[in-house]
Amino acid sequence: MSETQTPAISLRGVNREFRRPRTSLTGTPAVVHAVRDVSLDIQPGERFGLVGESGSGKSTLLKMISGLDRPTSGEIHIEGQPIHDRSVRKLRWLRRRLQLVFQDPMGSLDPRMRIREIIAEPLAAQGIPRGDKINELLERVGMSTDAARRFPHQFSGGQRQRISVARALAPDPHILVADEPVSALDVSVRAQVLNLIDEVVDGFDLTLVFVSHDLSVVRHVCDRVAVMRAGEIVEVGTTEQLYEDPQHAYTQQLLASVPRLSEALAGASAAQLAARTRAALAGSGAQDEADVAALAEEGARADAGAAGGGGVPAEDIRHDRHEDEGGTIG
Amino acid sequence: MSGRRINAPLVVGGLLVLLVVIMALVSYVWTPYEFKFLPVPKEQPPNAEHWLGTDRSARDVLTQILLGARTTLFVGVVAVGVAALIGVPVGILAAMSPGRFGQLIMRGNDILLAFPALLLAIMFSTLYGGGTTIAMIAIGIATIPAFARITRSGALQVINTEYVAASRVAGHGPLAIAWKHVLPNVTGLVIVQASVSFAIAILAEAALSYLGLGTPTGEPSWGRMLLESQNVLHRSPHLAIIPGAAIAVAVLGFNLFGDGLRDYLDPKLEGR
Amino acid sequence: MTTTTPSDRARGQAGNNPTERAGSRESAPPDAPRGEDPETVLTVEGLDVGAGTTQLLHDVTFSIQRGERVGLIGESGSGKSLTALAVMGLLTEGLAAHGEVRLAGRDASLLGASESRMSRIRGRDMAMIFQEPMTALNPTMKVGRQVAEVMTQHSQADRRSAQRKAVQLLDRVGLPDPAAVARSYPHQLSGGQRQRVVAAIALANDPLLLVCDEPTTALDVTVQALVLDLIVSGVQERDAAMLFITHDLAVVATVCERVLVMYGGRIVEAGPVADVLGNPQHRYTQGLVAASDLERSRTDPGRSPLDTIPGNVPPAGKFPDGCVFRNRCAFATKACEQLPPWTPRGEHPAGEHASGYACFHPVGSDRDE
Structure with missing residues (x-):
């Protein structure tokens, strides 16, 4: 990775705030700070992990990326091109560069x-002829073509x-973003899917963001x-550094409690696991579990809002979509 | 579609609906008598010449039932058609529209919902003259909120799913998402609503006819038959029972058919 | 409670002091079946559960002794949650259970027991902690009252003293400011706090048996570590038996002494945690342990692929006859079309089903090389 190389993903001072709905007519609505001042460069070909507990803002950050x-x-910026001030409709080019694999395999x-139509979706949206691509992709991810x-x-x-992986690969993206892709899977199947992601990231020379x-x-x-x-x-480092020698108290606490x-x-x-966790908690300055929990729940609301899932900050989200989609449908 | 399970409600409902449709079609080519006052005794019970008897004005009941099937189907199709064609897009629009605009649509919807359907029909009939079509368009308009509301709630669930997010990541705009994902996934809800509304429309037509605002006198209608029979109920109950049974068959048939169709169209119920 | 048997009353009056209760347990009820170990709290024998023609559990047999913590691991569709529900008498309508479930030497099987009998036993003799604490609590009732209610339901304790005890219990499960927690509604608490409240309710009457169904799966790791400790220490203090259901091998190894491995509605292997997870015999357990071992494979330079079990977990009722694992097993032979017999492994005080496996080609047999 040379210094002059354009990062695959570049974040500079990224913030995301949501307004909580007002609980009284006179009060001002509270603001939830889901993502605070995040700056980050992810280089092409890198496999970048984003770790955090529920409500840490990782899902919100991923949605922005x-x-x-x-x-x-x-x-x-994605591959040098700005996406922060573009409406969703103007981001069609982004879809050929970056694709997502989601958490819930059913949803x-x-x-x-x-399945044919599902995998063809990115192709149809981009006007790419599908040809034999569906079958190739199915075989690539280890499925039989009669699926x-x-x-x-x-x-x-x-x-x-x-x-889902086949669909994400359909438009030949450079960047694959995976949002908790194995957390809903059984252990014996989890290993298969992790191996598959490993394989396609290597095989297609992808940049991976794994949440x-x-x-x-x-x-x-x-x-x-x-x-x-x-x-x-709170901390960024190579996998080895971070797991062998965590610097931040919170990272230490996370590792201690697993x-x-x-x-x-x-x-x-x-009892020993709990003792180790408590010691780490004391080190990270949290008074007790309640502090941790309160922090997490606050953030979880923000994440729910970012998902647009009828969450608290729905007002703000809708405001965004208005600009994005008004042209076509409104 | 191979493997899709034909279910009992679909078959039974389908047969009942088919019965109504056949009656309507038969009435175009054949009726036992003409629909007019016949020189025969009034209020005959069912007999060899008049299979379902005659009514207070000495008209043949079977003839009326066959002709009335047309009115019934017409009434349902117009009312549900108007309601669904407007209500479903409005519901999807409201679900996918941001902030104030979406809320505005639903508030307008609520106002319409608060307006009694029959009152609207009476207003329309007064303004545009009576007649089945006008009355049913009014009933249809009054039913729009039901469709809009149920479509919106279904659509809201759909647009918050990951597959819609995946579709956006694929590069689809809102119109494509509405067409490819939202509409197919709310059809089940819409079908059930349609079958309920169909039944309500048939009953509304009967009520309006009674008020002289629906089907005019001299046009055959099951609702009209039912209402005309009420003064002679004690001595000629068949005059109420027969159109009542016809209405029940149609209402039941459409409800069952709606339920069955919803299950039939659900790919999740297809065998693994 | 309108009808109380003499023995019920005796137990009810034994109070909530764990040591006192433990003492009263020593004298086994006179109707205890002969030959049964008085130390055995839960006996499940030949439990079959089916929905219509689909059989979901096959011949599930195990027992748990006093003070023993037994884990039940398996993937989705393995039948682990169904086993817990059958034990608790909470199977939904349409599921038929056969076999025997006996609690603490009581004569009659709990299967098919009347709802009124089960409701007397549930919450007092056995209690359950669910995965989702929010759904286990009544959203419209203050937390303190919910804890107090479970006590007044099963004893003559009056309302006020129950309330006082509720606050004490909330304190014992490590909730800061328990009085304030008692006055709040479930939605005002965090996920971890709610699960502590559920634990307080489950432990309120010092049950003989605590069943936990994935109690920390919905929690963050930090909170998980603390809640696991709370559950284990609560069970240890009361010398209660525990059945702990999870899909997480590391969690089960941390919490339990013995583990049952379920696959396709059958127990395929059982034994002390160190034996089963450290040195598995059944090919399924072997695959499961290997597939979940992310740490070991990462240390290999060049990132070798993870060990996997081929194929997918079949949907319920679609598992093969004979050995349920044979369609995914690299070692399967013609012999596996027959049901593999249970092979006991070593001696265990809880009987031959406490430790062993059901596999024709266990790890270390000749075909391995």
Whole structure:
């Protein structure tokens, strides 16, 4: 990675705020700061992990990187081109560069569409002829080609996640963003999907942004990791640095609280795990669990809002969509 | 579509609806008698010459039932058609429109919802003259909010799914998303609403006819038959029972058919 | 409670002091079946559960002793949650259960027990902690009252003293300012706090058996570590038995002494945690442990692929006959079309089903090399 290379993803001072709905007629609505002043460069070919607990702002950040949400302030460039001040409709070019794999293997595939149509969606939207591409993609992700004419519900969670990967690969993107892609999967299937992601990232020379709450999964997949808490990135480092020698107290706390099979088999008890967690909590300045929880819940509301899921800051989101979509539909 | 399960409500409802449709079609080529006063005794019970008897004005009941099937279908199609064609797009628009605009649509919708359907029909009939079509357009307009509301709630769920986010990431605009994802996923709700509204429209037509604002005298209608029978109910109950049964068959048929169609169209119910 | 049997009353009056309760348990009820270990709290024997023609659980047999913490691991569709629900008598309508579920040497099987009998046992003799604490609490009732209610339901304790005890219990599950928590509604608490409240309710009557169904899956890791400790210490203090359901091998190894591995509605392997997860015998357990081992494979230079189990977990009722794992197993032979017999592994005080496996080609057999 040379100094002059254009980063695949570049964030500069990115902030995202949501307004909470007013609870009284006279009061001013509270503001939730979902992402605070995030600056980050992700180089082409890098496998970048984003770790945080629920409400850390990682989902909001990911939506902004994917052009599904816009920052309140700050700049986001994908391969040198700005996306922070563009409406969703003007980001068509972005879709050939960056694609997403979602968390929920059922919810991310339209139950009324056949697999063929689902995988063809990015092609149809870009006006790319599909040719034999659907079958090639299905084979690439380890599915048989007769899957094409079936519906999502006819597949298991792992198979659906393979289909999601095939869809993401359809427009030949340079960047793959994966949002908790294995957290809804069974252990035996999780390994298959992680191997698949590994394989396609290498095979297609992709830049990977991998978001997860599971530290060990991120450790397995990524070269470099950022830890988020309450909207801020508290620590960034290579996977080795971060896991072997965490600098920030919060990173230490996260690592301390993960139960590990090897330790447990060697006799580590729940009491010992809790003691280690409490010691780390004291180190990170949190008074007790309640502090941690309050922080997390606040952020979780912000994340829910960013998802547009009828969450608290819906007002703000709708405002954005107005500008984005008014031209076509309104 | 291979593998799709034909379900019992679909078959039973479909047969009942088919019965109504056949009656309407038969009436175009054949009726036992003409629809007019016949030189025969009034209020005959069912007999060999008049299979379903005659009414207070000595008209053949079977003839009226067959001709009335046309009115019934016409009434349902007009009212539900108007309501669905306007209500569904309005609901999707409201769901996908941001902030104030979407809210404005729904508030307008609420006002319309608060307006009694029959009152609207009476207003329309007074302004534009009576007649089945005018009355049913009014009923249809009054039913728009029901469709808009149910479509919006379904559409809101759909646009918050990850597959819609995936579609946006794929590069689709809102119109494509509305067409490819939202509309197919709210059809089940719309079908159920349509079957309920169809039944309501049939009953509304009967009520309006009674008030002299729906189907005019001299045009056959099951609702009209039912209402005309009420003064002679004690001595000629068949005059109420027969059109009542016809209405029940149509209403039940459309409700069952709606339920069955919704399940039939749901790919999730297709065998694994 | 309108009808109380003499033994019920005796237990009710034993109060909420754990040591006192433990003492009263020593004298086994006279109707205890002969030959049964008085230490055994829960016995499940030949439990079958089916929905229509689809059988979901096959011949599930295990027992849990006093003070023993037993884990139940498996993937979705393995039947682990169904087992817990059958034990608690909470199977939904349309599910038929056969076999025996006996609690603390009571004569009659709990399967098919009347709802009124089950509701006397649930919340007092056995309690459950669910995955989603929000749905386990009544959103319209203050937390303190919900804790107090479970106590007044099962004993003659009056309202006021129950309220006082509720606050004490909330204090014991580590909630800061328990009096304030008692006055709040569930939605005013965080996820971790809510799960603590659920734990307080479950432990309120010092149950003989605590069933936990993925109690920390919805929580963040930090909170998970603390809640796990709370559950384990609560169970230890009361010398209660615990059945802990999870899909997380590291969690089960941290929390439990013994583990049951379920796949396709059957228990395929059981035994002490160190044996089963450290040195698995069944090919499924072996695959599961290998597939979840992210740490080991990362240390390999050049990032070797993870070990996987081929194929997918079949949908319920679509598992093969004979060995349920044979269609995904690299070692399967013709022999596996028959149901593999249970092979006990070592001696265990809780009987031969406490430790063993059901596999024709266990790890270390000749075909391995």
